[in-house]
Amino acid sequence: MVTIQDTELKEGIHEAIQKAHKLSTPVLVSEVQKIHQMEPLSFFRAGKESFFGERFFWKDPSDNIFLVGLGICKQIQTDQDSGRFFHVEKEWKRFTENGLIFNKYKEAATGPIMFGGFSFDPQKTKTDLWSKYSDTLFHIPKYLLTVINNETYLTTNVICTQHDNESLVERIVNERLSLLSFIGKPNFSENTLEKKLEINPEEWKQSVTELVQDLKTGSLKKAVLARELRLVFKDTLSIETIVFNLLKEQPRSFIFAFESNGDCFVGASPERLVKKEGEDLFSTCLAGSIARGDTDNLDEELGNQLLTDEKNLSEHQFVVDMIKEAMEQVCTEVHLPERPALMKMRDIQHLYTPVIGKGSKSSSLLQLVNLLHPTPALGGLPKKEAVEKIREVEELDRGFYASPLGWMDYEGNGEFIVAIRSGLIQGREASLFAGCGVVADSNAESEYQETNIKFRPMLSALGGMDK
Ligand SMILES: C=C(O[C@@H]1C=C(C(=O)O)C=C[C@H]1O)C(=O)O
C-alpha cells in the first residue's frame, strides 16, 4: 500500500486554478510519488472498468522501464500531414511549460509524459480499419505508473480550468486510491479462434514479383511490402491476456499496447527507431531475416547463413547507410560496428547493427523521428520514391503498423520504436500485419514465407496458432 502525501497535489491544484483564471487557459498539475512495488499489468487491469479505451502499456527489452498510462488528461492529435512532428513538439512544449510540476525524483519517464505515435503514411487513403486513431495521436495520461531502475513511481496529472474548485482534489485522491488498491488478478481467459483469413496472398505475391522487376530496371533500390491477416475469435479479446502472453513469449522485444476509442493497437517489436537519454542518442538497424532452428546446431547454421547471405546483407546495408547519415545530421559523433550481428527472438533472427550518437541536450527526439521515419527497414530507398510505391501498390491501410510509436517526457527524453509484429484488436476481431524488405534479388515465395514467420509472435499471443 501507499502512503500518500496529498498536500502537494492540493496546493498545486489550488495554485493551478488561480493560474488558469489569470491566463484564461487550462493549466496542468503533475505530481510524482514514489510508491511500493506494483505489478504493471495489474495496474493496467485496474483501469479496465474506468478507463477502457484510454490505456497504454510499454516495456523495453532490457526490462529497465515499464510504463502504464490510465485515462486521458490531454490529447495531442492532428490529421495534417505537413509538419506533424514539429506540431507535436510545439504543442508538447507549450503544454508542459505552463504546467506546475512537482517531481523531486528527476527520473526519466516520470512526471508528465506523452505516449503515442505517427501513422506510417498520412497521405495513404484511410480506411475504416483505423477510424479510431488520428494520423498523429498522443495521450497524456491521468495516472502513470513508471517502473524504472527497479523503483516504482506514480504520476498524477490533472488539468485545472478557472471553473474548477478544490473538490477536484478529493475526487482524484479517491480515484487514485482505488486504482492502487486494486487486487483483482488480470483475467487470463483463453481466446478461441473461429476464423482466419489471409488477405489476398496471391495478389500480394504478384505485387512482390512486379516490384522486383521495377527494382531491376528503375532507380528504386528497396521497398517494403506488407500484408494483413484477419482473425475472428469467439469472444471479445482480452488485452491483458495478449500483453501477458507477449511479456512471457517475447521478453527481448518492446511490448506495447495503445488503446483509442475502444480499439487497441498491440505488439512486440524488436526494433528501436530512436532513444534519447540526455545527450545520448541510440538507433537500431534491423533488416534481413531467417527462421530459428529447432536445434542449437541448426539455429547456428541458419544464423551463419544469414550473416553471409548477399541478398539479406544488401537489404540490411541500405538501412545502415540511411540511419548513419540521418544521425550524422544531428550528432557530433556517430559510432556503429562495421558488420551486423544477429538478433534472435523466439520466432525469428535478424541482422542487427546498433548505432550510438552524441547529440546535444537540445537535440530533439522528434526531429530525429522525422529524419528517420520511415527507414529503409519499413519504407525503402530512396525514401520518397519507396513511400510512393508502397502507397500505390500495397493493398493494406498500415495505420500505425510500421510507424514510430513511443513516449517522450517533459525533459525531452524518450524512446520511439518501429511498431511491427503488431495487430489491431477490435472487440473479437484482430488484424495482424507483417511485411518484408523487397530488393532486386528477392523471390516472392520466400518473402511470403518470411511474412508468415513475422505473424507468429502476435498469432501465438492471441492464441490463434493452431488453425
Ligand atoms: C516489416 C517487418 O520487419 C522488418 C523487415 C525485415 C526484413 O525484411 O528482413 C526485418 C526486420 C524489420 O525491419 C515486419 O515485421 O512486418
Ligand SMILES: [Mg+2]
Ligand atoms: Mg527481409
